Amino acid sequence: MIFEIDNIELYFADKQILNGVYLKAETGKVTGILGPNGCGKSSLLNIFFGRLQPRHKLIRIDKKPYLKPLFKYGMVNYLPQQNFIPPKMKLETCFQLFKVDLREFLKIFPEFKAAKNNKMRELSGGQQRVVEIYICLNSRAKLILLDEPFSHLSPLYVEKIKHLLQKLKKKKAIIITDHMYRHILDSSDEIYLLKNGSTQLIKEEKALEDYQYLRVGTF
Numbered sequence: 001m002i003f004e005i006d007n008i009e010l011y012f013a014d015k016q017i018l019n020g021v022y023l024k025a026e027t028g029k030v031t032g033i034l035g036p037n038g039c040g041k042s043s044l045l046n047i048f049f050g051r052l053q054p055r056h057k058l059i060r061i062d063k064k065p066y067l068k069p070l071f072k073y074g075m076v077n078y079l080p081q082q083n084f085i086p087p088k089m090k091l092e093t094c095f096q097l098f099k100v101d102l103r104e105f106l107k108i109f110p111e112f113k114a115a116k117n118n119k120m121r122e123l124s125g126g127q128q129r130v131v132e133i134y135i136c137l138n139s140r141a142k143l144i145l146l147d148e149p150f151s152h153l154s155p156l157y158v159e160k161i162k163h164l165l166q167k168l169k170k171k172k173a174i175i176i177t178d179h180m181y182r183h184i185l186d187s188s189d190e191i192y193l194l195k196n197g198s199t200q201l202i203k204e205e206k207a208l209e210d211y212q213y214l215r216v217g218t219f
């Protein structure tokens with residue numbers, strides 16, 4: 001499936017945040033979005049999900065326009081920057097509720113076995129994030145939006161999540177944004193830079209210096 005978002009114009013009061021943004025994500029690929037703080041990355045993901053209504057937007061799936069918010073079609077899942085699982089919910093209950101196989105999760109993350117009956121708030125911040133990323137990625141949605149999945153994760157968890165992305169992209173389109181740009185570059189098949197309200201498809205890493213996202217000499 002090919003998911004496209006086009007011609008976005010987003011304002012908060014009189015301030016224009018996004019101006020004619022285009023972005024494409026497709027099954028089989030991880031699409032990374034990089035950009036400075038406050039450039040509108042989270043807003044863009046929210047618009048794709050359908051939670052934020054801009055002045056203009058066009059969403060197409062396999063070239064066909066979709067007019068209602070995508071979450072209403074059940075085809076998109078979104079990992080926001082903030083925790084989305086209630087802190088009082090038990091780990092086991094989360095997996096039941098979101099219809100994700102806990103046994104498969106425990107094969108990859110066996111250290112959580114002892115915490116099956118723990119409430120989310122009893123896990124560390126990074127452990128909560130691992131659970132949320134895993135549940136989000138393994139939902140039935142065909143388009144997955146991940147806002148800063150790598151922040152707060154220790155290196156071993158980062159590696160496991162990167163491995164999961166490569167496995168799950170075979171049947172999903174995944175869009176990911178994070179300030180840990182090296183992880184985004186490692187994981188992504190396509191990279192967009194969001195700056196000054198619009199997106200630029202990045203063909204080679206050096207361009208990130210040319211567009212002044214990274215310091216000259218980084219690569």
Ligand SMILES: Nc1ncnc2c1ncn2[C@@H]1O[C@H](COP(=O)(O)OP(=O)(O)OP(=O)(O)O)[C@@H](O)[C@H]1O
Pocket residue numbers: 012017035036037038039040041042043044
């Ligand atoms: N609900 C809102 N009302 C007013 N302004 C907002 C709102 N949400 C976001 N903004 C502004 O829109 C701009 C883009 O915010 P957004 O969170 O999308 O950026 P971001 O690229 O995800 O930032 P960061 O990398 O720091 O998380 C910022 O200037 C922010 O202050």
